Amino acid sequence: MALVPTLTITDTTTFSDAINFSVTDSLSVEAPAQGLTLATITTADNQELVDEAVSGVFYFYAKNTDSTNFVILQTTASQQYARLSPGEFCFFPINDGNGLEARADTASCILEYAYWKKA
Amino acid sequence: MATTTASVSISSSDLNPGSNLSINASSTLMKAGLTTGLTQLRTGYESIATGTEFRLGNKATEMVGDAHNIASWVYICNKATDDTYYIDWGIHETMIGRLYAGDWMFIPWNASDDAAEIEIEAQVGAQTIEYAFFASDFVLPTASA
Numbered sequence: 001m002a003l004v005p006t007l008t009i010t011d012t013t014t015f016s017d018a019i020n021f022s023v024t025d026s027l028s029v030e031a032p033a034q035g036l037t038l039a040t041i042t043t044a045d046n047q048e049l050v051d052e053a054v055s056g057v058f059y060f061y062a063k064n065t066d067s068t069n070f071v072i073l074q075t076t077a078s079q080q081y082a083r084l085s086p087g088e089f090c091f092f093p094i095n096d097g098n099g100l101e102a103r104a105d106t107a108s109c110i111l112e113y114a115y116w117k118k119a
Numbered sequence: 120m121a122t123t124t125a126s127v128s129i130s131s132s133d134l135n136p137g138s139n140l141s142i143n144a145s146s147t148l149m150k151a152g153l154t155t156g157l158t159q160l161r162t163g164y165e166s167i168a169t170g171t172e173f174r175l176g177n178k179a180t181e182m183v184g185d186a187h188n189i190a191s192w193v194y195i196c197n198k199a200t201d202d203t204y205y206i207d208w209g210i211h212e213t214m215i216g217r218l219y220a221g222d223w224m225f226i227p228w229n230a231s232d233d234a235a236e237i238e239i240e241a242q243v244g245a246q247t248i249e250y251a252f253f254a255s256d257f258v259l260p261t262a263s264a
Contacts, residue, residue, distance in 0.1 A: 001133050001134045002134075004128075004131065005129045007225050008125070009124070010124050010126075011121070012122075025222055061129055063144045072229070080229050082227050083188060084227055085227065087146050089146060090226045091129070092216055092224035093222060118219070
């Protein structure tokens with residue numbers, strides 16, 4: 001099965017030269033996968049979205065649908081590495097054994113997410 | 120006003136039986152407080168040798184002002200063409216993921232302190248990466264006396 005993620009970044013007002021680039025990829029993926037999901041993320045510290053016990057590389061997408069509060073992404077060992085502000089998204093690969101947890105910082109947020117295992 | 124817009128689309132024609140997958144999301148990269156756009160940019164194209172963990176980008180102490188732990192974005196793309204090649208990326212000594220040849224990532228980096236530095240290491244062979252950092256307050260290193 002093929003997954004095609006494309007990132008586009010544009011800016012015509014901030015710098016002397018306009019930014020306008022796009023990068024795309026064609027990923028072969030297999031089970032297990034988590035289809036597009038909406039989940040309430042609370043301020044608790046143990047909300048595992050990707051199981052660290054499942055081997056493989058996972059391509060992870062998430063978007064914080066909350067309009068006020070941000071969501072922290074961290075390993076299952078609680079190493080924080082990303083913060084999704086209201087409305088922001090991310091896409092990145094997670095490796096074997098790290099898993100992924102989410103935690104709302106101030107109040108519960110609705111997180112949209114999905115992941116797919118690299119074939 | 121600075122307006123850097125990032126958009127992602129994720130599609131598949133054979134992943135969901137009976138329906139195509141089509142995820143689309145877009146956001147403007149903002150400083151902390153979400154009222155002002157990010158205004159600083161670092162981009163690069165680097166060859167990465169195997170056997171060494173490299174720091175990519177600034178340390179937290181090389182950024183000032185707004186809360187850079189919620190106002191810094193990182194884009195990395197592995198430009199290798201051999202699909203057995205990959206780059207391990209992580210935060211300080213914690214490995215997070217693997218970027219195989221052609222893969223890219225885009226995250227709102229939690230640059231909370233110097234121990235939150237982004238580390239990369241090429242595996243299998245030397246590789247080239249393309250990267251960009253969007254932030255609010257980079258600081259140049261102090262020159263030697």
